[in-house]
Amino acid sequence: MQRCYTLAQLTEEPGRITRRYLTAPLAEVHQRLAAWSEAIGLEPRVDDAGNLIARRQATSADAPILLMGSHLDSVPGGGAYDGVLGVLIAHALCQALGQTPLPFHLDVVGFSEEEGVRYNKPYLGSAAIAGMFQTEWLERIDGQGIAMRDAIAGFGLDPTRIASAAYDPDQVIGYIEPHLEQGPVLEGTDAPLGIVTCIVGQSRLRIEFVGEAGHAGTTPMKGRRDALVSASRLIRRVRAIGRSADDLRATIGRVEITPNAPNVIPERVTLSLDVRHAEDAVREEAVAAALAEGKRIADSDGLQFHVLENSAQKAVCMDPQLSELLARSAAEAQITTRHLPSGAGHDAVPLSARFPVAMLFLRHPGGISHHPDERVEAGDVAIAIDVLTRFVHLLAAQ
Ligand code: HGY
Ligand code: MN
Ligand code: MN
Ligand code: MN
Secondary structure, X not given: OOOOOOHHHHHHOHHHHOOOOOOOOOHHHHHHHHHHHHHOOOEEEEOOOOXXXXXXXXXXXXXXXXXXXXXXXXXXXXXXXXXXXXXXXXXXXXXXXXXXXXXXXXXXXXXXOOOOOOOOOOOHHHHHHXXXXXXXXXXXXXXXXXXXXXHHHOOOOOHHXXXXXXXXXXXXXXXXXXXXXXXXXXXXXXXXXXXXXXXXXXEEEEEEEEOOOOEOOOXXXXXXXXXXXXXXXXXXXXXXXXXXXXXXXXXXXXXXXXXXXXXXXXXXXXXXXXXXXXXXXXXXXXXXXXXXXXXXXXXXXXOEEEEEEEEEEOOEEOXXXXXXXHHHHHHHOOOOEEEEEEOOOOOXXXXXXXXXXXXXXXXXXXXXXXXXXXXXXXXXXXXXXXXXXXXXXXXXXX
């Protein structure tokens, strides 16, 4: 059994460690990380939401808990660092702390399903830790008709016990998430690290055009009620809406066509819609504009337009005390930092409803994410570990 992973090895490793949860068994991921956890004296376990939690014991059993980590899942064609890098950094921090006694437990957490790709529901693992997992989510069906309940049970977990994954907020000092910036702001500055100010609000919708199927060869072009043509008109309008305000983002990333046959006029098209902005009013206005456009297009083309799902997450601000302590830790290490918002969602979002949260961004060469070219500088990773080590000592001294 390999005794200790070096961080360099693990920052090369993530490409093979990262797996999209609920599709590829996390067992392999957990085994690799748990081996490292045990090698550095942590006690790894997996909760019934599929989160990997490795505890570094405090000096006393009833001590409070500091949570640190990120998610282990990824997106199709994703990179090697989004999420898992934060779990590796937390492990490396524990390795760097050695036997240093701390007045709090340090729980290194690898959350199961943050991206929400399979069931269009993000933050499943972190929602469970925050005690906010909704039982009705278990009935959601994926593209293969598999219910979430069965997918989770298929990994040997007990979906009926997910509520037991919740932490008692009275016992939690806070949550720290190290994460790639996933954008271009820090790159080209003298700041290898960023202190996140807030995570922008996000609306996730599923919308649908319903027209009429027909024979591709015998149905005249005039009078067709082709759901894909109407959907394509809305896709262009959504891009225009996304461009209508600074820092607004509007994305249609998934299109499902029924019956999806080359010689049949598309009867039904379901679209995902992802809208984000730091100001909730701007985001909500953009969503309303997109839905109004969808209705207008459907009416003019003689189709039906339905909103199948419309879930919104308001913008989330980081805890000022924990963020200030991160900034002080970096200053103590004579590291320049920048304060910046996050356009990406993170597990800190649901956790912020229950615990103080703060995020540390690492400079992201090229700034491209949810893409195989995701990169990180090993030197910046080493700086992040040093700053987090100082953070832990400053927190312990409080
Ligand atoms: O979609 C996001 O913002 C994140 O990657 N879950
Ligand atoms: Mn992501
Ligand atoms: Mn992420
Ligand atoms: Mn995220």
